[in-house]
Amino acid sequence: MQKKKKPTVETIEVCPECGSKNLRMDYDRGELICEDCGLVIDDTFIDEGPEWRSFDSSQAEKRARTGAPMNYAIHDKGLSTEISWRNTDSYGNAIPSKNRAQMYRLRRWQKRIRISNAAERNLAYALGELERIAASMGLPRNVRENAAMLYRKAVEGNLIRGRSIEAVVAATLYASCRQLNVPRTLDEIAAATRVGKKDIGRTYRFISSSLQLRLMPTRPQDYVSRFCSELKLSGKVQMETMRILDEAAHKELTSGRGPTGVAAAAIYIASITMNERRTQREVADVAGVTEVTIRNRYKELIKNLGISIDY
């Protein structure tokens, strides 16, 4: 019954950057992180199976709940019965031909009951899309489930009418990412869907105000670890960046500014002061802003924080 798992990121044991074996899986953010240098080794690992794992029977007992786990990402929350298409019984034996017709009728009814009307069908389609997009972006499971919940609420509130399903799915994903502090930019979401950034933004605003999501504006800090690892910067740079951003936030240099731009500028500064220099273009590409924005932000930062940069 248990199929052999194909090798995943969990088979990586040594940090390719510093050789440390001190790796940690951050399930909340969906990242595999080196504890020593801070490198995010892989943020696109595929999660298989339930959201928890047990390593021995006592843990399994503590963590297991009765019945199947609720899964909001499946349109009937994963609680319905599934009938396999195989003509075998649960022991793997072939079902006698005289029962085949009966099985066929059972399956047909099962389908009709499960996906009975247009609303259900749309929900099933939407959640399939959600899963596809989230998977291609490497978003962790909790973000997907959260997004699925938001989508259900949107359906209940009749917020879908007049909007494309994919736009709403993208918007809920975006909202979910922000709620759980694993922000992705609108650009990134737009790149993974067939919906324009404009549409997603509009739909997002509509949904979040209708559902009263009260989301804080994204903080630059939330982007740092992802950007830094994409730039292959060490944990030292990351920490320095955080320090700069904290100070900047304290002096109100971040409000009103685009968080990605501020994050990019702080990373740029930290990369120089920590002797791991990256060009403005490199940082700009990763952060999805232009060099000009980085220049503007970083001039503000070094002026107001009294950081001197000597080459």
Place this chain on the structure above:
DNA sequence: AAGACGAAAGTGGTTGA
């Protein structure tokens, strides 16, 4: 030659009358 700099004009979104 690549990177950094800065000016100027253009874009899309927010705000307030």
Place this chain on the structure above:
DNA sequence: TCAACAACTTTCGTCTT
């Protein structure tokens, strides 16, 4: 609903390494 506005982008010429 519209215009003002700030943030950000694009483009381009110039300077620095």
